[in-house]
Amino acid sequence: MSTRELPKPLVVEPSGDFDGNDGKWSTFVFRIGQPEQNVKLLIATSGQETWVVAPEGCTQDDPQDCPDTRGLVFNDTESSTWEPNALWSLEDRNGLGYSGNGRYGFDTVALGWQGSGGPNVTHSIVAGIATKDFYLGMFGVSPRPTNFSDFTDPQPSFMSLAKKADLIPSFSYGYTAGAFYRSDGVLGSLTLGGYDLSLFEPNDLTFPLSDVTYRDTVVGVRSITVKSESSSYAYTDAFYPFVDAATPHIWLPLDACQLFEDAFSLEYDADSDLYLVSDGLHEDLLSANASVSFELATRENGPAVTINLPYASFDLQTTGPYMGLENSTRYFPLRHAQNQTQYTLGRTFLQEAYMTVDYERGNFSISQRTFDWNTPSNLVTILPANSSDVSPMGTDPIPSSNSTPRRTFLIVGIVAGIVSLILLILAFVFYRRIRNARRAKNEKKPVKGVDPYIRPIEPELGGHPRFEVEEDRGIHEIPGISMAWELEDKDKRTHEMMGAPMVWELEDTGKTELAVSEHEVKSISTDTRASDTEVESDVEENRTGSTVVSPVSPLSPAWLRAQEDLAAFSTVSPRSPRP
Incomplete structure (x- = not known):
């Protein structure tokens, strides 16, 4: 069987600058639209969309260097590939005091400065923001989809588009924020x-x-x-x-x-x-x-x-x-x-x-x-x-340091168990055939209407026996091992990844369309109890439920109670459509 070559991890280039009005934070550089416009963004580990500061984010009352201090501005009217969606109301996700409006659409999002040749994805969700609650734009790294108004048409995230385009090997990432105070400034x-x-x-x-x-x-x-x-x-x-x-x-x-x-x-x-x-x-x-x-x-x-x-x-x-x-x-x-x-x-x-x-x-x-x-x-x-x-x-x-030996022993144990079970099944089949053949031979008069063919062990296993581990499916044959990414159960459970947007930005400046009254603004509809039709297929096909790579200790009752309490709290953002 040939081995498919995976793409290498994708490094997102830091801008080299430390930006922000609440501290000095290492930003990352992206290109939006056609012709490309540079923007410097922070990373949103809890989000899946790209937010950029819109022209409305800098008014006549702001200093002249406002576009520079806010990580540069993206003007969607100057992009030939901009596909407008709508103006959406944004809600504070965790009750931390952030709110505003966002002008949503779709456009090309690329990594790196203009001329760098960094990879890009097309038709990615982009929201123009004006609020100063979040002074800089954000780049979301979650693979969750975004649902506009309902769950019938989830829009893929940048991560999902990148994986589909074979730009990244998996839905995963590693991140650290950088440290301005160390040496001459350590980038994120x-x-x-x-x-x-x-x-x-x-x-x-x-x-x-x-x-x-x-x-x-x-x-x-x-x-x-x-x-x-x-x-x-x-x-x-x-x-x-x-x-x-x-x-x-x-x-x-x-x-x-x-x-x-x-x-x-x-x-x-x-x-x-x-x-x-x-x-x-x-x-x-x-x-x-x-x-x-x-x-x-x-x-x-x-x-x-x-x-x-x-x-x-x-x-x-x-x-x-x-x-x-x-x-x-x-x-x-x-x-x-x-x-x-x-x-x-x-x-x-x-x-x-x-x-x-x-x-x-x-x-x-x-x-x-x-x-x-x-x-x-x-x-x-x-x-x-x-x-x-x-x-x-x-x-x-x-x-x-000891992960490789642990894996080797695990693989050897699983293979040995499978081989042993296969040999037992073959021995049992052979024994049944010999026993039934002797019975038939000892019968003086054959019974009419009885099929002389002896069915091999179907009543015992209740189906078609498999004697090899298939490429895409495995069989759990050794009690106590549930590595779904090693031997996958045919009845595996699928854990949904909710389709929900992460937008909690756009400010009411009172001067632009990003500052319209509440009853005039739409809202993105989300629900934490999403059905199968709401789940992004790329994520679910690669998700293996609750299995973890490194062993996770059993959670304490206090932890579980805390998670139940948090689940009961509405963290959906933005708000559901208003009547």
Whole structure:
């Protein structure tokens, strides 16, 4: 059998700049439309669409450099390939206070600067935004489809289009946000269809993707520790935040916020809803050489991974108007979460963490980011989950030093079991034939109307026996092994990936069509209980249900209760059509 050659992981090029009005964030460069227009975007790990700042995003009241500070502007009227859809109302997904309108359509989306020759996909969803809630545009990396008004015509994501065009090997990615405060500024990294092993410390802990559409990358935080040269503080009440690069801040329970207040002498400013930092406090905190550690786990007493963040990763500064602040102001990116649906580890956290997400196996991993300037890039492909013509097994999102022997023993055990079972079946068939033949020979008078042909073991196995492992299907013949990506059960369960858009951007400026009144704007209809017709086929054909590559410890009852509570919370965005 020939082996199909997979495309290599696709590296998305950083712009080389650090942009934003709420901090300095590493952006990535894209080309939109024809003729191509450059834009610089942040990464939305929870979204599947491309949002770009529309001309309405910069008004006469804004500084002249507004288009540059907002990551450049995309004008759809200047693109010959723009296909308009409609103006849609956007809703705050997680109750964090973002809202606005978006002008939706379809256009060509390409990677890299003009002239770079980077790959592109056509007819990809693009939304023009004006809101300053999200000052920069976003590039979504989820493979979920978007449904406009109903579920009968789901529109594919960039990831789905890229996989269909054979640009990426699988629905997966590796991402880290970059760190402006390190050296001369460390750029972010985004790899589609794989990860860069040179950028993190491998560990064996994986988390299952949540069934809650817009909170799929939820982790368990077992503790938070703040240490300095002279003191140490700890918060040990477990909670379950959403890891989301689209959100800049860290949203924690109020008690956890109190820990930071005590450790860093922070004072909450009610007017801006931020922890403002004076120049004097800033110098004191830098000299204290403090660090913050998040202990992540899947269960209370199970294995864990610790992500360490230096104080510098929290040292942010606004530029221009932001959260009611007119002048440039230092602040600490900690926000008060009013309930568990707001618990979020945002882009601040991902400056010092590397996230690998494998949608096809339904798991993801968080690892400590490393900053070794002498280590060359080491791209690793995440294989499709059920591609037997490529490889019998997928690639671990987080490699382990002992993963290869473990896999070898597993394969040998499975093959040995299959061979043994085949031999038993053949021996049983042979025995039945001999026994029945002897009975027939000993009969003095044959019974009329009886078929002399002896049917081989159909009553015992109830079907057509298979004595070889087929290319596209396997048979679970060894109890206790349920690796769907190794030997697939013919009755495997399909877990749907919800078709739902991730749009929570567009601002009401009061001056353009992006700022029309609520009753004049349409809404994208979504439902977390999607039927089969709503599921994007490319995703489902490669998804293998709840199987994970690395073993995931059983979840604690507290974790499960938290997920049930989150599932009950409406995180659908944008809003359903209004009457």
